[in-house]
Amino acid sequence: MTIVRRIALRHGSLLYRYPNSTNSLIRQWPRLASTKTGSNGAQSKRWSAGKLLGGMLVALAAGSAVALYPALTKSPPKPQQAVIEYEKTRPTSHSKEENRDIISSQHLQVKKSWENPGVYAWGSNSGRVAAPDSTDTVVKTPRRIPYFDGMLLRDIKLDRDFGVAITENGNLVQWGTAFSKANPTPAETLKGKDLVKVEISRDRIIALGKNGTVYSIPVAGADQTSGKKSHQTSWFSFWSSPETVNYRQLKPKNLGWGESIIDIASGLEHALLLTSKGRVFSAASSTSDFPSKGQMGIPGLTWATRPAGPYDEPHEIISLKDFKIRKIAAGDYHSLALDNNGYVFVFGDNTSGQLGFEVEPEFPFIDAPIPLPFNKLYSGSGKQPRVTSIAAGGANSFFTIDAKRVAGSKEDADSVRDLGRITADTWACGSGIHGSLGTGKWTHVSLGPSKIKSLSGLFEWDEKTDSVVPIRLARLSAGSNHAAAVMENVTSVNASNTSSPSHTNWGADVLFWGGNEHYQLGTGKRNNTPLPTYIEPLDGGEGDAEKGRQGEHHRFQITPRTTVKIGEGGSGRKVSIEQRVECGRFVTAVYSGA
Template identity: 50%
Template sequence: MWSTRARQPATNIATILRRLPRTTTRPTVVPWRRCYANNSQRGSEQSRSSHWLRTSLGLAGTGAAAFLAYTYATTDKAETPSDSKVKDLSQVTDPLGSEYVQHKRSLKSPGVYVWGANSHRVADPGSKEKTIKTPRRLSYFDGQVLRDLKLSDKSGAAIAENGDLIQWGKGYSESDYKPTKTLTGKNLTSLCMSSDRILALSSDGNVYSLPIARDDQCGGRKPNEKSWVPFWSGTANVSYRALQPSLKLGEKFTSIKGGLEHALLLTNYGRVFSVASSTESYPSFGQLGVPGLTWATRPKGPVDMCHEIQALKGIKITQIAAGDYHSAVLSKDGSLFTFGDNSFGQLGMEFDSSIPYCDAPTPVPIRSLYKGNIWFPKVTGIAAGGANSFFTVDAQRIVGPGENPSAVRDLDRITADTWTCGRGIWGALGTGKWTHMQDAPTKVRSLSGLFEYEERSKGLTPIRLRDISVGTTHVSAIMNNNTHVDTKPSSSLDDTKDVGFDVLWWGGNEHFQLGTGKRSNQSKPTYIHAPAEGGKEDANSEEARLQIMPRHKGKAGSRTVSMEQRVECGRHISAIYSTV
């Protein structure tokens, strides 16, 4: 999880070629008080120390001064925390710089921060506020690490560390909005939410479908369950269905993604299945990837039966993504396929008003995005949400027609780019433009072509996206820029050397879901401030830029747990949570 590159300050992740552009609405950020990767700060400290020694010792011999300097340098190294030791910042009594407040809180107690739409009591079940303007800690999850978290404007759902499903909000209960355990004992690992149902994946590859509303869970058919006690069985506490696709021997589901009416399921064999996931409406925009499949033509059997996407047979799929009404899949060789609704160009293909959707997986021509035949592009990651699609590309510089290989200075260099398509009227494309429809993939320049200097290799390395979460109208991206001075990986956090990953936000902000504290939309990636400790602002304190903590060891109750933070963008709501 940790990079072995030399530490560079988070505010200078593109120090060599370019910086992430700052919008005019970006909050004021106090520069980090940190040094570059060449140890300039340590060098200055040793220089001052040596000067003090020379002044203090005065008439002492040159040999004594050298001996003391050597002893000082050796002691400094000996005090460096080992890889297995965690620096417990919760016990530090000296004032910490604003950039270390998150470290202290993350180590002291993990939790969930939510902000955005709250009319259905999802962001803060105990508050009657219609919107939560800045990140607010959800007290129920204090000291807890989660496996997964999904949010909509009407309900929230999370998977606890032990694999139990937790739900809250008015979408779950009109009378009791607080988080409540529902589906238990299944060892769940991930989930997705449609308009009215939850699909949850267990560690053994089973997929369970249950209604979001508590009344439907209590009033629906409850299946019989086997017990660990021999010859003993009972009835489930809630109504649910176990999806039963036709899988091969040793095959199981490993990933699940969903939209408002459908879900995609990926197996460890690289096969993709699609399923209708809503009780109220059947997928009608081709997002299932089965040509001609509609409510009228569906085969006999359960409405939520799983359909293997035959057009992808023989292609090993490694990633899946789903927007509200469209789907995307990524193959092992870096090819991208999209299908479903294309009303806003979210499939990355030209919009045709006579055929506003595509019901079969269609390849997106990635090579046509790079002109001159001097690049070899390969898609490395995909994400989708609402009516938007994003994909990251590693473009390798190759010898073009008529070029002399010896004259190409950047031959084989890889440039990491981020591309997008779909609806941009709220700025969700991140391109700086307010575009109603973008049917040709366009580059997010703020997140593309970024490099940093790597101390070990003495050269440039591309800065890629670590993760991207796409909500209905807004997006968040985590940069993979975390580095440190040490030359070997570490699983611990250090209060003087390590900071988190840069995280940026853009798109719709009508419900304050960007966390800027303002309602104005953002068409370019921007930073937000870290929430104040205890929820109270200090007028005299420095404003820390919000960052995402990398994998580290921290306290979850009385236990020490390996955890990291993730970002979730939902329907007009956002969250940051600690996960195992």
């Protein structure tokens, strides 16, 4: 049974805890007087959630209804009394905003993310990606990349030897030694294409324009300036000018009327293209090796059997034609596709079990999409699963599932107390030797999907709906051997100068796990971590030290999307902004997303 202890004060002070488990997931939201002692001086530095609740615990167990249990601890001052005690002792010389900073480390993180948008990176720096201006071989903890200070980005992707990003106005930025050994610092390359998303292969960049055009650009700056270039035609005249960057376009031949490319994904050698009508095309995305592990989903397609035409011509995956695909994902050598009905199709390399079924040595890869049956994972549980999202990276695959409680064949629906309740689960498969499965186990290969218990079966109280709701994953980013999950927990971004000083902002929890040989997890240590774990704030806790909290340890939270005026004191332009996390090949970044 998972015990959840939680407090909700009027002004956004929240806490819940999952104790007594090796897979414990602890959330500490901003607390209203967590560092103050009671009036009799006998209270501990941190009041427990059970005490703040006045002796109530919320118990949530998989397959069981919500129950309230009395705590076996002595009741402390009630929450209202806690507010009074705090008001008596808090400094009066500070502004409301400063008081919020003192109360909440998370509020300070949100505030700084709006005032100082930009990119933090850490991990391997052998290719001058995490810190382009430094010769350090590794960056152990989050460090800002000065070039991006004050900038909002549409997307970012990271390899050990090169990084790429899309600026707010849709231009491509590149950096790293694979881009230029002589000058690996960030520079704009492909401009004027209104790019919205970017993916990377071994040696090329796959970028999607807002109009559905897909560009394939060499990583190396020298290759971009050599060879025959396309011409850019002006829409208001008959003249054209040569492009400054050499690129190719990936053009499916048989798109229907009004059909366009709306999403892309790429592995080391292959790319997937998703159309607005739910069709999927695949193409070679690298010039060094033609896909040969079935990851394109075209049976029998090899370099020798490819049809006449460009080597990277997109081919429709015919076996998916009868399904409306809504999400695609690509690992190094495997592919995933999710349709509107929650069915997952997998194909490509399966030598580590990354396709979700047992490895068969005589069949190391599957060259045509096959469905992955998740119903078997919930057999006998009384739950009906529906896959809601997919992610892939390296030799790993991840799936998030909404499991709905239904009445079994021998159950009376009227007697099932939690009928219709949704439990949000996260599953992983593939190579776990670096801990990248997040299950707490070190395994070379998977026999099938395994549940990440730390990210599954979580609930919280939503004050807006006055009900218990499942905590889902907002996003999962998978790198080559590490990953990060941003939780879709209740957040707050409405604190203002007119609200109470105890009304604070806080963001979404983000947890990291997997390989850490290049410090890509951001923990400051080199140990691989097989369980999802928090890291410290991006500023290294400097904000806490400034406010006199040197003895406390707070965690990093992602600031959710909101519309604000960026810049010091909210004096800049009005934008819609959010923080995002991106795991790459031994490198990690957090950036301000447009």
